[in-house]
Amino acid sequence: MDAQGRGRSEGMDPADQWVLNPETGEYELRPGPAVPGPRRPASYGTDGADATAGGRTRIPGRAVPPQRGRRGAPDDGPPGRRGRRSAQRKPKAKKALLWTGGTMAFVVLAAGVGGYLYLKHLEGNVTTTDVGDAGSSDFKKDEAFNILVIGTDKRTGKGNEGYGDKGSKGHADTTILLHVAKDRSNATALSIPRDLIVDIPDCPTKLEDGTEKVIPGLRGVRFNRSLGESGRDAGCTMRTVKEATGIQPHHFMMADFNAVKTLTTAVDGVDVCLEHPVDDEDSKLKLPAGESKVEGEQALAFVRTRHSFGNQGDLDRIKVQQHFLASLMRKMSSSDTLTSPTKLVKLAEAATEALTVDEAIGKVSTLKDVALELKKVPTKNISFTTVPVKDNPAEKVKATVVVNESKAPEIFDLIKNDVSLTEVKQQKKEEKDAVAARLKGEKAPASEV
Template sequence: MDVQGRGRADGIDPADQWVLNPTTGDYELRLTPSAPPSAVPGPRRPAPRDPAPRDPAPRGTGHTPPPGTSAGRRGRRPVPRKPKASRAKKVLLWTGGTMAFVLVATAGGAYFYLKHLEGNVATTDIGDAGKSGFSKDEAFNILIIGTDKRTGDGNEGYGDQGSVGHADTNILLHVSKDRTNATALSIPRDLIVDIPDCPTKQADGTEKVVAGQQDVRFNRSLGESGRDPGCTMRTVKETTGISVDHFMMADFNAVKTLTTAVDGVTVCLEHAVKDKQSKLDLPAGESKVEGEQALAFVRTRHSFGNEGDLDRIKVQQQFLGSLMRKMSSGDTLTSPTKLLKLAEAATKALTVDSAIGKVGTLKDMALELKKVPTKNISFTTVPVLDNPAETIKATVVVNESTGPQLFDMIQNDVSLTAVKQQKKKEAAAVAARLKGTKSAASEVRVRILNGGAAAGSAQAELSYLQNDEGVAKSENAGNADAALARTTLEYAPAQADQARRLAAILGLSGSAMKPGESVTNSQGVPAMTLTLGKDFKGAGIKLNSSAAASVDVDKSTADKVQCAG
């Protein structure tokens, strides 16, 4: 019997075979007499601490059973006790095709059941595309991929016929280091990107490099030419600058099985929908969907907005917020049977990178995710514009005026729900670093590097500083070793007066000022280093380095009910 079939004899659901032992407070695997021996042994039962001799009194003698027991045809049985809260740990886990927030339940002594769940999870070796492990002490980024591959019963009519499984739905989930917030960034499948060269592991253990492509749809980063999820992760890094640590991938079955496991998810429509293509048929207002109807809801696009993929992304985000609220509700958290069914559904829906393929690692990751309040989980989409290269608009490109700022916020662990807090931190940094005397402009010595700005920016800024601001002791030091999202000014403590003057000239905030060690210019004299980042707007234009203070994106949060329309 394969690992996914263990404990399934006679059509019995594995979740129903794990029952509460009222004496120990543990969940134990109990097989029916008709079931063949399970390949998953149950936990050992502890021996009685103080065994007592059997009651010799025969039936019908009027013997009164001792306290805590009751008489019956099979003798005494313990009166059920409420299990200790620590015996039933509730664990939250992100996963799914359109990304679902599901729960995995573990109980004391359920080690072998966890190993069974581990057998449900498929893994892919992505080499160095992601991290080698998971840390509880760091921020982390997971790429959630939903494919259009027609796998699973009843999915023959979905997606593209014969598809190898493209990156049809993509959400980059960033979880903050302090676990106070998370950002779910949707990446449109029709976004025009450059796909980099991608080393992939073959079945025989060898490595094959799939050649990259320029100016193609994002969804081609998976499946085509043998590209694996690691290729999609590399494409995200190429497009946004954000490093992806791990991935989770699922097909159409994920939405159906997960929503069924929780007895449906409540959705809301501004108007009635009867969509011939997706087969969605719902009235206006709130409805509960599961299985095929849930999948139809997240696949529908012709009945919402401009009937495009961007409108469908908003619907999917609304659905996900509702699913998350259902998963964290008391109805779900207090139902052992429902939690175990969710564990089965979640693990069968998943393909993950081998670094997190152990159920123990997934559990640790889930526990960290559980710490994030739903009100601080933000959903947003990569800011885009219609592709200017097309006459008939079918694809989109990154909006360069707002996209880089949003990517920078995620990369720098700034919450979309904490802009006010970020402004306060920024103000504190400004007060600490900009407070004090300022040197005369003529005394400022600075090297200028181009670290991601447009070509020629360093020379243009040099001319401006020398000719317009009187910073004569400045020089063009060429290109920086690496590109930066934000312009920075590095200086030694003894150069603080000079740094404050230059910051005032450039409009730099305190967070852009980086105290460090002294460096020397081309003449061997100590100088500061100004590195122009991607946020540099042009010579003489003042900078505002606070992404949180300026970024303007369309976003929603997981705690609020929204109606699709």
């Protein structure tokens, strides 16, 4: 029982305190400071006799643990000054505690409100499209997922008026189906050529006034017409991908020319490497052979260039874009970017302003979840490939391509069954190396063959 408890149970004043007498080595009951109320007896002897001496009450032969203050510290200061010092300290300590606690609470609250408001600001940057049942209604973090990444050739935005085809409504110029494995160990980026001949299905489309309109499908047309023409939205492109590959896209992310410029600027440029120098009059790209860093307008010119690579067609441009995107992904996930608050803010602003996504992932919190799931995939295990195609046999002048039915189904099945193309490529390489090793070994005599 503490001093206050003893005071109540033995008729003592709760304000009294037990103090060590340095002369006797014993603890004594010292009267506390006067408080308003009934006067108490002059002394509290254990046998009813006056046991006071020099204003102290002592109980001989009885050692009692020291009285501890409300914070657990023993009151062992000088007898004449202890009460006053304690009375002065407590208000100051209380004020300091209240000030510190209040300040920290304000900082936490301000940070929370500021963070919430900034997320809402980013959310306001993102444009969403209702694609109905063309995609999934929500994002599942514990499942494999497919995101259709669409780069349009829409010329809106500052500085984009000078590029050709000014009247473009934004066709599916660059399209990549990104499959992320369930265990996040790998991902496959499947490029779909814009000049691939496909059948575009009928597309239920939500109009701006909230009504729904079914846009009639087309047979045997270029894939890029699945977006923009006749009011077709990204949901129609998703349906076309499902029709052509059998793979269901769950969500989409769409960006225009500005995305390339702003994203590359946000990460301070993307590294590219050329075997030969390029001086393209059409795209205005001019780069030396070897390594270079491109950003902004130069980066856009790099991904648009066709006449300086390979056979000057879209298929060779796809390969260049795949290398560019791989380099951009490495730069975005690098420690130099992730540890720089300035770069992260610039990247968040650029990405949200450039993106149009389906409503299921339209919230910044969901986009953050998507980004965190993508970050789990090692960049070395991201495989880039293209839909296997061959020249369109119906054309005399080769301008379009069709699916190569002898090779494409294998790729489609691997993606649908969540099989890593990285592992498949590695397995094929090992088998090829094993065959080569056997051919290099000692050969049997011809008579034994």
